Amino acid sequence: MTRTVLTLLIVMHFTGVSIAQRTHNCSYGINGGWKIKSPDGRSLDVEEIISKQKDDTGIPEIVRRSLEAVSKRMNLRLMVYVGQNNAEAWMYPSGERLLLVDVGFCSRVNEMCDTRWAAISIIAHELGHHISNFRGDAHQRELSADYWSGYILQKLGASERSATAAMSIIGSDYDSETHPNKRRRIAQIRKGYADALSDG
Numbered sequence: 001m002t003r004t005v006l007t008l009l010i011v012m013h014f015t016g017v018s019i020a021q022r023t024h025n026c027s028y029g030i031n032g033g034w035k036i037k038s039p040d041g042r043s044l045d046v047e048e049i050i051s052k053q054k055d056d057t058g059i060p061e062i063v064r065r066s067l068e069a070v071s072k073r074m075n076l077r078l079m080v081y082v083g084q085n086n087a088e089a090w091m092y093p094s095g096e097r098l099l100l101v102d103v104g105f106c107s108r109v110n111e112m113c114d115t116r117w118a119a120i121s122i123i124a125h126e127l128g129h130h131i132s133n134f135r136g137d138a139h140q141r142e143l144s145a146d147y148w149s150g151y152i153l154q155k156l157g158a159s160e161r162s163a164t165a166a167m168s169i170i171g172s173d174y175d176s177e178t179h180p181n182k183r184r185r186i187a188q189i190r191k192g193y194a195d196a197l198s199d200g
């Protein structure tokens with residue numbers, strides 16, 4: 001298997017991501033979603049993680065194993081947060097790739113869906129945007145990311161039911177401008193899952 005290189009940076013002081021430089025992003029939030037900064041303008045909770053001098057969230061390991069599952073080398077900056085309530089993928093004109101994951105968001109999603117695979121499926125979805133390079137129109141981009149989420153979850157050992165749990169519970173019944181309805185999205189997760197199975 002191709003050796004996967006993940007550039008991991010957990011950022012101590014987050015000064016904000018410039019919206020002006022953004023080319024593509026996908027945000028996956030609940031209950032209000034992403035809050036860039038705490039009221040005093042600093043993301044104090046990030047320092048809280050750093051102060052432990054190690055990661056005990058398991059998120060970097062999930063990202064590393066997910067990239068291994070698709071045999072992808074990717075120069076990706078992973079930022080692990082507390083108190084932001086979201087997971088996001090960003091790609092800049094320079095080619096720089098970011099993956100932002102909030103620890104509490106993962107816990108809440110897992111609790112809502114009653115499986116630890118729920119958060120992993122969302123992290124895999126965000127990675128899926130990077131794997132497919134945000135190609136296509138808004139709906140195509142989401143469906144591609146969903147495909148990779150299904151593919152990765154099969155490779156990591158999830159059941160098909162666990163792979164679709166988050167989408168079944170959090171996804172919308174209706175198409176929006178940015179996202180297809182959950183019936184179409186679940187079909188893509190299943191397609192990725194089936195392809196991973198047949199890849200052996």
Ligand SMILES: [Zn+2]
Nearest residue numbers: 026027142145
């Ligand atoms: Zn997305």
